[in-house]
Amino acid sequence: MSGLVVVGADGSASSLAAVDTAAREARVRGAGLRVVHAFLWPAMHVPRGPSSVGPSEGGLWKTAERLVAEAVDRARAAAPEVDITDAVVTGEPLTVLEAQSRGADLVVVGSRGMSGFVGVLVGSTAVHLAAHGRCPVLVVREEPSPEGPVVVGVDGSPAGGSAVDFAFAEAALRGCDLVALHAWTTWNAPLPPPKDASAPYANPPGALAEEEERLLSEALAGRRERYPDVPVQHRVEHSGTREALIEASRSAQLMVVGARGRGGFTGLLLGSVSQAMLHHAHCPVAVVRGAGARQ
Structure with missing residues (x-):
């Protein structure tokens, strides 16, 4: 297998954890790894070299190079067999990583970076990329x-099919179980066709639950x-999705x-469930856009 995993590195503890994860992802995929640092200061017309009154080894550019070298060393320690390249790219992190995603199979980022604010659970870079990246983030x-499974949220929507495909592939690469979880309530489940045409709103007890079980089975069909x-575990829960x-x-x-x-609004790039996972999940979160996201 070949391909490319891209990881954003800014020197923060969160980004170094992302480097570890990205290296392992590249290893199991048989892919290359590119460590990318977005060098913002030249775009803001700040001199990137050392100060005239400071040490010769100082300067913003040297700092950026040290951050990348640290990240590359970390990646090599995590996955020595992976082909690793690096790049310091002038520009704002959101723009740089979105551009990098166009040629990547996966982009990995930390939940918060060097500019993270106290009390903010997830950084703007992560949220932006999840909405705009041209590959899974x-x-x-x-x-x-x-030792846990890969868990995929299944809602039966056409756009959600790409997430199901990605989850199956990840479980296969990791050699672990896959939990396909579909949660529903009477407020978000579409009504099944009535059994009695004379009573269009009447359905026998359990009809909604049966319909949701069928929805999950159809969403997994063929995979x-x-x-x-x-190994796949089907889980249908009568509860809130988040x-x-x-x-x-x-x-x-x-x-x-x-x-x-399934409940997404036209023009909304990131739904409430995916945002909730980015903010509150207890494990890494992959957000997968639907077909056509690379276009």
Whole structure:
């Protein structure tokens, strides 16, 4: 297998954890790894060299090079067999990493960077990339459960199919179980066709639950044949989607969600469920946009 994993590095503890994760992702994929640092200061017309009154080894550019070298060393320690390249790119981090995502199979970032504010649970770079990245974006939050499953939130929407595909592939690469979780309430479940045409709003007890079970089975159709070695657990829960996924993330090594789901509004690039996972999940979160995201 070949491909490219890109990781953003800014010297923060969060980004170094992302480097570790990205190196492991590149290793299991048989892909290359590119460590990227967005060098903002020249774009703001700040001199990048050393000060005339400071040491010759000083300066913003040298600092950026040291940050990248530290990240590369960290990646090599985590996955020595991976081909690693690096780049210091002038520009704002959101713009730089979005551009890098165009040629990548996966972009990995920390949940918060050097500019993170106290009390903010997830940084603007992570949220922006999840909404605008041209490939799946993996946001590294808390330390994952190493023996846990990959959990994918399934809502049956066409856009969510890409997230299901990604989750199956990740479970296969990691050699772990896949938990396909579909949560529903009477407020977000579409009504099944009535059994009695004379009473269009009447359905027998359990009809909604049966319909949601069918929705999950249809959403997974065909994937089990493509990934016969991936053990799959079907979970249909009568509860709020966000609450169910956050709870499932406690024992997961990865949570996978679509960027937008069944209740998404036109023009909204990131749905409430994916945003909730970025802010509150207890493991790394992969946000996968639907078909056409690379265009």
